[in-house]
Amino acid sequence: MQPSRDKVRFVLGSTPLEISLEDPGLTLLDYLRNQACLTGTKEGCAEGDCGACTVLIAELYDNSLKYTAANACILLLGMVDGKQVLTVEHLASDTLHPAQQAMIDHHGSQCGFCTPGFVMSIAALQLDVRHGDSIQTPDREQIDQQLAGNLCRCTGYGPIIDAARQACTQPLPDYWSHQQAAVQSILGQWQKQDDTLHVECESGLFAAPRTEAELVTYLSDQLSPPTLLAGATDIGLWITKQGRQLATLLYLGQISSLKTVNRREDELEIGAAVSLQRAEPELTRLSPDLGLLLRRFGARQVRSQGTIGGNIANGSPIGDLPPALIALGATLRIGCANGQREIPLEDFFVDYGQQDLADNEYVASVVLPAHPQPHFRCWKIAKRFDQDISAVLGAFSLTLVDGVVHNARFCFGGMATTPRRACRCEAAMEGRRLDEDTLAEAQNALQQDFDPIADLRASARYRRTVAANLLDKYFQFLNVTDVPSVYEFSSPQAFTHV
Ligand SMILES: Cc1cc2nc3c(=O)[nH]c(=O)nc-3n(C[C@H](O)[C@H](O)[C@H](O)COP(=O)(O)OP(=O)(O)OC[C@H]3O[C@@H](n4cnc5c(N)ncnc54)[C@H](O)[C@@H]3O)c2cc1C
Ligand code: FES
Ligand code: FES
Structure with a gap:
């Protein structure tokens, strides 16, 4: 085990602080408003939607400070350990x-x-x-x-x-560079100490292991399953909206190996704790559609906080990335005491709320082919362009050899209890040419693949219709070489309807 520390340490404005945590689930917003009496940061929705609680978080990367805007309402205080927090009170000086x-x-x-x-x-x-x-x-x-x-x-x-x-x-402003130099030096000293935050209090434990080995030890030592905490864009809402008390929180954001992107000749490996914002350029390089998908993921604050691993591990049937990653042929590396195991991403999703992940395991990374099949497309259908969860998400990939379909991989979100491949539809396409008969048979098979639910976002009929229309749209893309690229539409609203 690394040396440990039982107080959360961060710079508030330009003042270094050490705080005793009495509740592992304390949000940064509650700390700022109720304990630090910095009430300039407002609470609007307390669920990451409105941005009234936006603060700046600075982290030291390669000896320079990187700033991100974050929603303090769904960020936990323990997550800012080793960082700088700036609120609206810290912006002005004499001017x-x-x-x-x-x-x-x-x-x-x-x-x-x-x-x-x-x-x-x-x-x-x-x-x-x-x-x-x-x-x-x-x-x-x-x-x-x-x-x-x-x-x-x-x-x-x-x-x-x-x-x-x-x-x-x-x-x-001039004062900005002065405070930057001072804060950089403080964060640098803390970084060198390389000690683990381990806070035990009456209501639970908040720990931020610094290596995967340490994480594994924590996972094996706990009597009851701990909650793995990444960006808290889901977990924050469990606390603020559902009033849940989380007894043991293991924060993954201090483990550098989980925050690494590795580009190899034949694969792209993205660590589970890499933020969605940081993954955006990597995924855009694989396909512009992935870039647009991430552009429409929540909003900037959510993308800066939320992680790739969290979007997979939460097992949501309407998470945006899993269908696209499955269509691309992604695999998942899962860490545990015995090292790592690797599974196709689609096998991770067993049923609603049930993933192939034991209590002592964690998602380590997602691995994508560096050269995916050439005909990949994905479309998110939601009521708004920004800050909206998908009603349906369709992702398609295949290879055409002399006009004949091979290796079709179609995956949908919002159509079943998990992100799921359309296996009957894929089979109906295999070895076929792209003509009207194939489309009709594939659309028919697609209806057999899914029995979607009706909820506040969409009726079952709407979901079926949209899925069939997306397949039609994909056919048009494959058949018509001058189909407009996603970036050629002038209005973002053009993407919200099919
Ligand atoms: C305003 C708002 C807008 C949103 N918009 C979208 C959207 O457009 N599309 C979308 O798909 N989602 C959206 N979300 C949901 C959320 O942002 C994503 O699912 C996000 O990727 C979750 O990642 P996280 O790091 O914040 O996870 P956390 O909240 O930290 O964790 C989520 C779950 O995953 C588990 N977990 C996290 N990392 C690991 C790991 N490495 N190993 C094992 N388990 C792990 C946690 O224990 C928890 O159960 C939105 C959320 C908000 C608040
Ligand atoms: S209070 Fe609305 S995003 Fe935080
Ligand atoms: S909500 Fe009143 S000024 Fe913006």
């Missing part, structure tokens, strides 16, 4: 921060409840578009992406977007 000044200049605030969250998201964008001394002025798409996780119910978004544009062209 306002450029993000604050721009909101005033453009009349970007009315009731003001959403304003601190917007200011923090704009401040994050201002840092993002800086590369050394040069500034790459963000275009409208970049601003929209950055602000999609912040909701305003009175001002309207026009003035806020103008404010973001102005703020990003401004230099960083």
Whole structure:
């Protein structure tokens, strides 16, 4: 075991703090508002949707600070150990921060409840578009992406977007670089100590192992199954919305091997604790459709927090990535005391809420072929472009040899109790040419593959119809070489309907 420490240690603004945790499930937002009395950070929804609680989290990577905007309402205090937390109170010095000044200049605030969250998201964008001394002025798409996780119910978004544009062209305030240097040095010293956060309190345990070996020891030592905590974009809601008390939390975000991306000649391996935001360029390189899928995953704050492993391990039938990864032929590496085992990703999903994962195991990484089949497409169907869960997600992949179909892999989300391959439909396509008869037979087989449920998102009939239409759309893509690419549509709304 590594040396351990029983207090959460982080920099709040520019002040290093050590905090005793009395509840492993304490959220950063509750700590900020109720204990640190920093009430500028607001609670709107307490479920990661509205962005009123947005703060900046800085982490030390390769000796420089990387900032991300995060939702404090679903981030647990133990997760910021070894990091810097900046709230709206920390932005101004003698003068306002450029993000604050721009909101005033453009009349970007009315009731003001959403304003601190917007200011923090704009401040994050201002840092993002800086590369050394040069500034790459963000275009409208970049601003929209950055602000999609912040909701305003009175001002309207026009003035806020103008404010973001102005703020990003401004230099960083002088005091910013001074505090950056000081914080970098503190985080660097902490990093060198390499000690494990291990907090035992009356209501439970919060531990952040630093290696997979240490994680395995924790997993074997627990009397009752612990909760593995990655980005908390699901678990945070168990606490804030379901009022669950989680007795033992093992945080995976300090294990560097789980945060690694390995590109090999024939495979791409993405560690389970890699954030969705960080995985985006890697997956976009495999297919632009994967890039768009991630672009539509929650919003920026959720993608910065949420992980690839969490999106798989939660076993959700409507998780966005699993159907696409299954169609691409992904495998899952699962870690345990005896090392690792590897299974096809589709075999991981046994039934609703039941995954092929023992209590003493964890998802270590997902492995994708570096050169997937050439004809891969996937489409997410949801009511909104941003921040919406899929009603249906269809992912398709096959190889055409002289116009004949081989190795069809079609997988759907939202059509069954787990993400599931359409095996009858695939069989109906195998060895066939892409003509109308094949499409009709494949669509017919697809109806036999699934018996979808009706819920708030969609009726069973809607889901069946959409799945058949997606197959039709895929046929058009295969048959018509000049079918518009996903990026050629001018309006994002074009993707929400088939
Ligand atoms: C506002 C909002 C929008 C969202 N939008 C989308 C969306 O568009 N599409 C979508 O698919 N999902 C969406 N989600 C759901 C969620 O963001 C994703 O499922 C996310 O990938 C979960 O990852 P996490 O790291 O936050 O998991 P956590 O919340 O930390 O954990 C989730 C589950 O996985 C387990 N787990 C995590 N990592 C591992 C591991 N390595 N090994 C074993 N078990 C593990 C945990 O124990 C827990 O049971 C959204 C959530 C919110 C709050
Ligand atoms: S309070 Fe709404 S996202 Fe946190
Ligand atoms: S100013 Fe009122 S919600 Fe945005």
